[in-house]
Amino acid sequence: MKLAHRTANNWLPSLIDDMFNNDYAGGSAVRASQPAVNIAEGDDHFALEMVIPGFSKDEVSIEIDQDVLSIYAEVETEEKEATEQFTRQEFVKKSFKRSFNLPETVNQDKIDANYEDGILKVALPKKEEALPQPKRMISLK
Helix, strand or coil: CCCCCCCCCCCCCHHHHHHHHCCCCCCHHHHHCCCCEEEEECCCEEEEEEECCCCCHHHEEEEEECCEEEEEECCCCCCCCCCCCCCCCCCCCCCEEEEEECCCCECHHHCEEEEECCEEEEEEEECHHHCCCCCCCCCCC
């Protein structure tokens, strides 16, 4: 059973396409309230960046379960007594969860993450056998 609508995208390689389109965020209305994500592929790794300003490192969790990478933060809502009268109040800190199917080429044991200035960066190195192989000559017998 698919949890996310999938559209064909001929501009992205299939691995990146799968990572982007198979997240469990749901439809476009749900996605609008989810943190934005960029995913790039290099020769030896994938790089995932997620914009999550306002969160501390302690509030953000990353886990892998059955080839699914999940990034989430849970914010407890507190009832606060209003001490100020706002003309406009737009600051909102909401819980979120984004999950991505990892391609078989990712070395899950070496995934690394860094969070700085509101941007979470996750390095997803590729397995040795998935790296581009150098050109080699085959001698004739």
